[in-house]
Amino acid sequence: MTSLRDVPPDVLDDLTAAGLDPEHVWDVVSRALSEDLTPAWADDPTSSATIPVDARGEAVVAAREPGVVAGLAVAAVAFSMVGADATITDRVPDGTRVEQGDVVMRVAGRTRQLLVAERTALNLACHLSGVATATAQWVEALAGSPTRVLDTRKTLPGLRALQKYAVRCGGGVNHRFGLTDMAMVKDNHVVAAGGVLPALAAIRSAHPGLPVEVEVTTLDQLDELLALPAPPERILLDNMSDELMTEAVRRTAGRVPLEASGGITLERAARIGATGVDFVSVGALTHSVRVFDLGMDLLG
Secondary structure, three states, rough: OOOHHHOHHHHHHHHOOOOOOHHHHHHHHHHHHHHHOOOOOOOOHHHHHHHHOOOOEEEEEEEEEEEEEEHHHHHHHHHHHHOOOOEEEEOOOOOEEEEOOOEEEEEEHHHHHHHHHHHHHHHHHHHHHHHHHHHHHHHHOOOOOOOOOOOOOOOOOHHHHHHHHHHHHHOEEEEOOOOOOOEEEEHHHHHHHHHHHHHHHHHHOOOOOOEEEEEOOOOHHHHHHHHOOOOOOOOEEEOOHHHHHHHHHHHHOOOOOOOEEEEOOHHHHHHHHHHHOHHHHHHHHHHOOOOOOEEEEEEE
16 A cells, blocks of 8 residues: 555646545545555455556556546546556546547546556545536526526445535535534434424524524425525535425515425426426435446556
């Protein structure tokens, strides 16, 4: 195993420019590789038996379907980590829309190590490209409306920063990263506090200045919040019909950003956009997205 110093400078620069912590990316990739190389970063018996130790080769990573790529710089870290002495070229920028057959990256280096890193690199890039592609589909479906698609905290453990980055690559907007970015009053908090307004008042008393989002399920609850001298910074319309959301937008009249959530599907996107809500949050972008098909082929 090498160190972060062995990662090409352009890869590190791209990670930093993307708002990702290279140390965190290194940790994610290290844990992923360790699942393949146990115990204690053992050799891959297949590659070590079939490939001379000093062999060098070149491989291409290509899209096997149309979509939006993300995570290629993350994938590049895997090749550095296993000591492939890799030179990476033709890496397209994350967020690029590609077609089937497009080459998204070339990797040249020690052949054994290229194949050792292959699955980890592809697992990460395929998943993140899947997130970006799904997000781009939502952005396209909402085109022409004021509504923007948000991610949620329904992320895979340990991959939140990378998944939220992939959402940005697809043209989406990040919701709060964690519990401390914004308070969110949901049904369980309402039960515990004895009501929507007491919950909001308690948060503002304990954490002045912290943005608050409050979930409502009825127009009466919405009216309660709108009647306050200082409504919450955002209101979540939970499991409302298109008709109710349209009425909520009319009553709010732009005073507070509105977010639609619950029962959200891509097929419904255009209708949600037509209601005029500001945001729609989609947990499926990160918790159950289909991977994007990328493949790596060693050149003869």
